[in-house]
Amino acid sequence: MLNLSRPEEFVKPEANCLASYVLEMLTAINVNELQRSFTHLPEDPYLEGNYRFRRLSHFKIVGDPRSISEAARLIKLPHRRLFQSKQVNPLLGDVVREYAELEDALIQLEGFQRLLWEFFQFCQLCSTSNEIGVHQIRTTAAWGKMGNPAPEGIHRDGVDVVGIFSVDRNGIGGGETHLYQHKDDSRPAFSKVLNPGEFLVFKDDQYFHYTSPVKAIAEEQGTRDVFVLTCPGLFPPQEAQM
Incomplete structure (x- = not known):
């Protein structure tokens, strides 16, 4: 169990999850500290090409993070696998995928916990779930x-x-993130390369999303490192109630 203290400078986001997306710069998070753990990611075995590396863990927040008098706790959940239906993911849908857990050293970092705290504020606005999945x-x-x-x-x-x-x-070049109100829209409602420290949050049933391919701009290998957070997680049906 991890204690998740309310950051003193935290301001509850004034966002209507039904109306728009939110893009913010999380200056209180040291991205350089977080970046070190990306060098230890295992290869994603479900994609050909050896170009994507990934870990996945799930967390629950107990207590009310909005309350100053009540401390919220961040609890790492037991190992769970990843599942999406074919309707949602035509490439890897109906495939039960298994990824290694996030490293303990990463989870203990204040910046990582701050990120989960920030995301959960939006989950409270838009979801009844207190569980989140974190994809590295x-x-x-x-x-x-x-x-x-x-x-x-x-x-x-x-x-x-x-x-x-x-x-x-x-x-790298490329890696531009797009949000579309309709899957067949010719122009996105949002389009931007997310720079280190930037956090984009949106309601999944309001926007389709996509990130364009990345290409190396020199002979050396290029990398793009992100956390993708979901509320709730994506579990196989038999694990959803664990």
């Missing part, structure tokens, strides 16, 4: 070989709320 993802690109952060194309995740937090971009 590195996409790589080599000279002449692009990496695809979203090989499934323009999609939804099948959750209530999605957050994308940019940790690092190194030696």
Whole structure:
């Protein structure tokens, strides 16, 4: 069990989850400290090309983070696998996927806990769930070989709320994140390269999302490091009530 203290400078987001997305810069989080753990990510075995690396853990927040008098607690849940239906993910839908857990050293970092705290404020506005999934993802690109952060194309995740937090971009071009109100829209409602420290949060049933491929801008390998957070997590049906 981890104690999640309310940051003194925290301001509850004034956002209507039914109306728009939120883009903010989390200056209180040291992205350099978080970035170190991305070098230890295992390869994603469900994609060909050896360009994506990934870990996944699930957490529950107990207590009311909005209350000054009541301390909230962050609890790491037992290991769970990842599942999306074919309707949501045409590429890897109906496949039960298993990823290694986030490293304990990362989970103990204040910046990581701050990120989960921040995301949960939006979950409280838009979801009845107090559980979140945290995907730690590195996409790589080599000279002449692009990496695809979203090989499934323009999609939804099948959750209530999605957050994308940019940790690092190194030696790459591309990787622009788009939000679409309709899957067949010719122009996105939002389009931006997320720079380190920027956090994009949106309601999953309001926006489809996509991130364009990344390419190396030099002969050295390039990398894009992000956390993708979902509320709730995405579990196989038999694990959803665990």
